[in-house]
Amino acid sequence: MAGGAGDERSVAERVFAIADAFERGGELTLSEVARRANLPTSTAHRLLAEWVSWGGLVRGDDGRYRVGMKLWRLGVRQPTARRLREVARPYLEDLLEATGEHVHLAVRDGLGVVYLERFSGPGAVRVISDVGSRLPLHATGVGLVLLAYAPPEVFAEVLAGPPRKFLPNTLTGEAELRSRLADIRSTGISRSVEELTRGAFSVAAPVRDSAGDVVAAVSIIAHVERRDEPQFPLGVRMAARGISGALSIRR
């Protein structure tokens, strides 16, 4: 009963459901949008026409829909992402140069971590994170850092999830998660090995604003064979410190 009788969503919610279909990017056909938005094809068609008329979505010559320039223009106005990306860029580039792997900047968004920036060396390990993607807090290096400094109710919600075990090393139990978060708070760094991605390890550190609050995290994801090389924790720590310092100065 896709969006038919019994669909209690408001018109606005149906309008937004259309956009949510594009959350993972790509170009979608009408029927793909209808299915993802859980709407009858006729409704999806009508709402897509409204999105296209506004400019938020664009319909290509092949009939497929994709995100349009209007949404891009609105999105770049998001103040947190804009400022953090701008301030962090030179530090992330230095970190990339020093390591040649994936370099990430991420923020917490509810129970997820959103990747604001990613720079990658040509031979970097294959990962699923990407600019704009959102992954669970408990399963990523940056996510664990952000969880370590989040209000306690966030931790309770993560546990209530319950947290999904992606790989044998993924932390899902309360005790092991608490222990890791305490370790992050005492050392200022998070190290994970194959907790979300096979063959990869991550080192992550917190970025603080001028008030000392943790507002973002920086990480490296690299081939697991390199996990003992000292430049990873050193580089991540210095990049995070550099960005924190720059956030305090610039406005």
Place this chain on the structure above:
Amino acid sequence: MAGGAGDERSVAERVFAIADAFERGGELTLSEVARRANLPTSTAHRLLAEWVSWGGLVRGDDGRYRVGMKLWRLGVRQPTARRLREVARPYLEDLLEATGEHVHLAVRDGLGVVYLERFSGPGAVRVISDVGSRLPLHATGVGLVLLAYAPPEVFAEVLAGPPRKFLPNTLTGEAELRSRLADIRSTGISRSVEELTRGAFSVAAPVRDSAGDVVAAVSIIAHVERRDEPQFPLGVRMAARGISGALSIRR
């Protein structure tokens, strides 16, 4: 009669009008949103609540609304902006290093030019263009380049505008615009002096995709005193060529 009886907009159009209020960024109060969206305060309040519930907008502790992470995440999925920015970044950075002024990457969006990227040196001239902003084709260096290679109906629409005279040097007449566009097509470069911004000149060049179509433009905006320095046209031309080449190779 703000959005009251006689407002023939669909619900979706009213939903989008809320977002349009944030086009120039910033943090807005309820009444500012209502005014910009031409909606009664009660309607704006209800629709803002739907936007906040979805995550497209966020309401701060001070009661002001701003663009939320959801819109940022959708926006970064815009395929053209994403690919061009990624490919262009190193070339734009080299250009910045060589000049220390503003370096722009822009695409045409209807009768406007949208700035996809901007890198600026610390002493760069004061300009109104910014990442995400949209300016008229006829009044900007990148806009004139994109207009020079746009279908003829775009030029007709620009003339029908009619084009606004921002400064004494802004081209607005058909003959002078035609002459400039022909010059751009024959030299592959656009030079403007104080056509939109006092004290600034611009040098711009086209970026082509693998099919040879002009898909973007690169420019420098610099202090007008430096307008005869040879590194500006050279640098812009090389950056545009480099990006064009990289677009043909990478996918």
